[in-house]
Amino acid sequence: MSQQESNEPVRKIIHVDMDCYYAAIEMRDEPSLKNQPVAVGGSPDKRGVIATCNYEARSYGVRSAMPSAYARRLCPGLVIVHPNFDKYRHDSKVIREIFAQYTDLIEPLSLDEAYLDVTDCTEYKGSATFIAQAIRYQIFEKLQLTASAGVAPNKFLAKIASDWNKPNGQFVITPDEVDDFVKQLPVAKIHGVGKKTTEKLHRMGIENCKELREIDLLTLSKAFGSFGQRLYELARGIDHRSVITHYPRKSLSVENTYDQDLVTLQDCLDEMPDLLQTLKRRVARSGVSAPVNKLFAKLKFSDFTATTVERTSFGINDDLFYELMEEGFHRRQKTVRLLGIGVRFQASESTNFVQLPLEYSDLEDDFG
Structure with a gap:
């Protein structure tokens, strides 16, 4: 049964994605x-x-x-x-203010993309298509930047649609069009399906969602575990996820790529004070109230292989970070091009914590 045939009310979701x-x-x-x-x-x-x-x-x-x-x-x-x-954050704030003219249900994914639920918006007589056009027009008028948009009954399809007519375009999937649209969709376009899953599906003779629909739920669950249920639903255009205005943060990390390889373990350990200082500063300013319950260290070696070492800890423990870094180094004993350290926050039983991509502030060190 496709989403438009279910009893749930039809939603109007817009995915806005800035161009480059x-x-x-x-x-x-x-x-x-x-x-x-x-x-x-x-x-x-x-x-x-x-x-x-x-x-x-x-x-x-x-x-x-x-x-x-x-x-x-x-x-x-x-x-x-x-x-x-600073410039990118400033313009992102302007874009967010434009979104807020139409709905309070805004789920930012990064500085340059977001989901909007405009189901209850009365502007333009409730037309999500016209609302998306208006948003894109206002962004260009205020910032001279172009945006692409996808309009659909759910987040899964809206995100796919926003990429359909890039750059500076939009694509609409109406409820009546969902079934035919999804049938021809390559499985690689399904949210969460990466290279390995795509290859596995191809080995099963599945190239598109029409073929995926022919596989029963039990078979998909055996082949893909809990993700099998998700595949079963998305192949039918079903996505019940709400537009969430706030995600409690699950983890936070800092990392640095070095101009010259770090040759010895001591070279790596000598970089730890700067990494620790940066991490502690970002944890302090993150506003996360959940306690730290795990620490991890990441190393990327000269051959671009990487390893991550993780351990339970009640709070930030400098000595444990040094131990994790040492353990990670000895796994390869090659020269090191990148070091990173981070924390994971304890998830509340009553809260559905979702891992977000690192904030762009966490990536600044990587641009060297």
Whole structure:
């Protein structure tokens, strides 16, 4: 049974996704960058990574999270701009204020994307399509930035729809269109289906959601565990998740990529005081009231393999962080390009904690 055939009321969900957000801001503020391949990220000489890039750069194969040095090899003319998070946060606040003109039900996913539930909005006679158009128009009028939007009866489909007519476009999936739309959807487009799950589904002879629907729930549960239920529902366009205005934070971490490999364990341990100071500062300002109940350390080695060591702890324990770092180092005993440490917060039994991507403030150290 598809969602539109169920007894629940039809919702109107908009997913707004800014186009190349960081890069677009930099191109707006520096007109000479227009029509050039532009990326925002760290220096290629300091092992920086790409945060985002414009479509000209993407045509060369440049992607977010790619090492800046590799991106420059793919695109020798790539202009790499160091990120200015103060500007990005300022414009994100303006965008959020525009959203709030239409609904209080706003779920920010990052500085540049969010879900909106406009089911009860009376603007434009309640038309989610016109509301999305108005939001995109206002963003451009105030910030000279373009946004793409998806409109659908649930979050799963709205997010897919926002990517359908990028950049600077929108796509609408009405309740009556859900069934036909989802049938032809490749399984790789399903939220939560990564490379390994996609490959496993392909080995089962499943390429799209129409074929996925032919697999019964028991078989999916045996093959994919608890995620089998989710696959069963999403293949039918069913997604009951609400737009949540606030997520209690589940974890917080800091990490740093180094200009030169750290060769010895002592080299790694010598970096710990700075990491600890930064972590404690961010925990203090995070406003999280839940107690810390686990600590973890992450190391990425010269061959780009990584390991994470985790242990239960009641609060931040400096000595335990050193022990975790030592254990992680001895797992590979290779030179180290990145170190990170973090905490996990105790989840309340009455609260459904959800892991969010790290805040962009937590990523600033990685742009080197």
